[in-house]
Every structure is written in structure tokens, then in C-alpha cells.
Amino acid sequence: MGKLSGIRVVDLSQFLPGPMLSLMMADHGAEVIKVEPAAGDPARTQGPFADGHSIWFANLNRGKASVVLDLKSDAGKAALTELILRSDVFIEGFRPGVMARLGFGWEAVRALNPRIVYCSLSAFGQTGAMAHHPAHDMAVQALAGVLRVNDGPDGTPAVPGVPAADVAAGLTGLAGVLMALIGREQTGQGDYLDIAMFDSLLPWTAHIAGSALAGGPSPTSGNQRSLGGAAFYNVYETADGRHVVLGGREIKFARSLLDALGRPDLIPLAGAEAGADQAPLIAFLRDIFRTRSRDAWDAFMAELDVAYAPVLDFAEALAQPHVAERGLVKGHHIAPAIRFAGETWAAGAVPELGGDTP
Secondary structure (H helix, E strand, C coil): CCCCCCCEEEECCCCCHHHHHHHHHHCCCCEEEEEECCCCCHHHHCCCEECCEEHHHHHHHCCCEEEECCCCCHHHHHHHHHHHHCCCEEEECCCCCHHHHHCCCHHHHHHHCCCCEEEEEECCCCCCCCCCCCCCHHHHHHHCCCHHHCECCCCCECCCCCCHHHHHHHHHHHHHHHHHHHHHHHHCCCEEEEEEHHHHHHHHHCCCCHHHHCCCCCCCCCCCCCCCCCCCEEEEECCCCCEEEEECCCHHHHHHHHHHCCCHHHHHHHCCCCCHHHHHHHHHHHHHHCCCCHHHHHHHHCCCCCCEEECCCHHHHHCCHHHHHCCCEECCEECCCCCCCCCCCCCCCCCCCCCCCC
């Protein structure tokens, strides 16, 4: 029995943030009813596929039930009303105003079930000048300033590898829903959450946006210690065209590596201001890392106390013994990151479209 056994969730969301939120609840015992249109969640059609399902869809929707409802029809509205009456959490990810027009905005749902926790997920929130602006993850990252510091050596922003705004909203939404469920134990009343991808991403930038927050210039990757301006927090190419990273700026790590490389004279530069002051050290490390293959550097670093890592692709990353030792992948599923002592986990069944429709 999971920590959330007995909690029923109605989830109308699609793609990533909302399904991620309800997945984490389903993985810990909540009953999640995924309400889909006749065509299904678009993630169902996104390859690659395994065991008859999209791997993306399976990893975000396992362990849920699927109910197909036409929310513009009287029958669909009646069926959703019945679900709301028997549920604890309601999740939706439509543009602001859509649920109200369908008759299932916060006020209407609260009138049906005063104990329900209602979570709206959107790009920019339910209010404000940007509320109705269409956007997926990358556009949100761009408007939040994050994409500007996710750039290459020539300063050109790169397409982000991880949908940070989507994931931030899913995690923030989960935290809010669980807080509201705890609060309900004290008040007997549900609550409403307006979770925006934009709002959720901004707190993740506190360690890099300090100068802008203080009214100064915006940080750039060339002068910011966590974005490429520090020698010991940087990416380096190796002799075989692959890459490694130094991922810890503590002076003890610099001393360990630079002593081993015969350049203790460069140690003071590792503690200098990020940017121009560290440029000579960065240049030295770029040159030295190009003298050996990635595997050779792995062997060299094995005996040193250095925050170092090879840059792996997904296949290499998932094949690491560490992944197997911690049970992080089972079949085609990534295991939940939240796991409790004494509990075991197995991937729930992937729902067939409409397979649980009454």
C-alpha cells in the first residue's frame, strides 16, 4: 500500500507537466483517472514504441485508468461530474478560461465537492497579460531568461535538452497538491492552485540571476561561475572528439588535478573571479584535455579527488552499473525518484485509450 492509497485523482491534462504530477501520485498508490478526448493524449502517438505503447506515454501514464469523455456533450459532462463527486484532486492543463466555459471551473467544481483540491497548470498562469499566450517549454524558457544562458561558445542559444519549465511545473504542482491535501485535514476544505510553468521555473534561477535581481547586468555564460565562466565548472573536448566535465569548483579539487598535471602554479586561478581572470586556466585545461581520449581521462581521474565526469549519451548513462544497483530502470520504465524505505515498486499497467470508460 502506497503513501497515497485512498486518494483519487481526476486528471484532464496531456503531454508532460500534468501527467508527470499525477504519475508521481499514481506511483505511490493514488487512484488516477486520466480523462482523455476521443483521439487520446497526443503523447500516445509519439515514438519510439515498445510493448504496444509510446515509451514517453508509458513513462508518464503507467498505473492510471483511462476514460474517454466528450466534455462538450451532456453525457460527458455528467460522467465528469460523477468523477468529481468521488475524487480528492482535480488536475487540468487547458488554456485559462477553457474549463470555466465547459462548466468545470474552480467555483463550479468546488460547489460540487468542497473538499477537492483543484490544480490548473498552464504556461503563464490564469491571470496577467501573458495568460493567454500560447507556449510550450522552450518558449517559456526563452521568456524566463533561461535560454539566453543555455548557449554555445559563439553565444547562440541552444535548444534545451531537458524541458525544465515542464518539469518544474509538474514538481511544483505536486508539492502544492500535497500541501493542500495536508491543509484539508485541518480545515476540511479543498483549495485551488494556479501553477504556471513560467512561475515554477524562475525560482530555479536564483543561483545565476543574482545580478539581474539586484538591478545589475544580466549574467552571461562567459562570466558566470555556474555557466561556463569557471575553469572547474566547464565542459572540455577530448582527443577522440568526446567530452568530459569538471563539475566542482572547490579549491581542493583544483589542487588535486593541477598537482597531478604538474601545474600547481595555476591553482590560485581556480579561486579567481569567473570570466577573464580564469581564462588562462580554462585555456590550459582545454589544451590538456585534447591530449588524451575520454577513456584515458577516466582512468587518469580514477585515483584523484576531483569532481569529474565523462559526458555520456543516454545509452551509456542507462547502462552504468549504478543504474542497475539502484533499480532505476525496470523494462522500459524509469523508476520513480521518490522511494520509501521498506517499499517495493513495480511499473503499473499502461492504460489503453478509454479502457476504463464506464
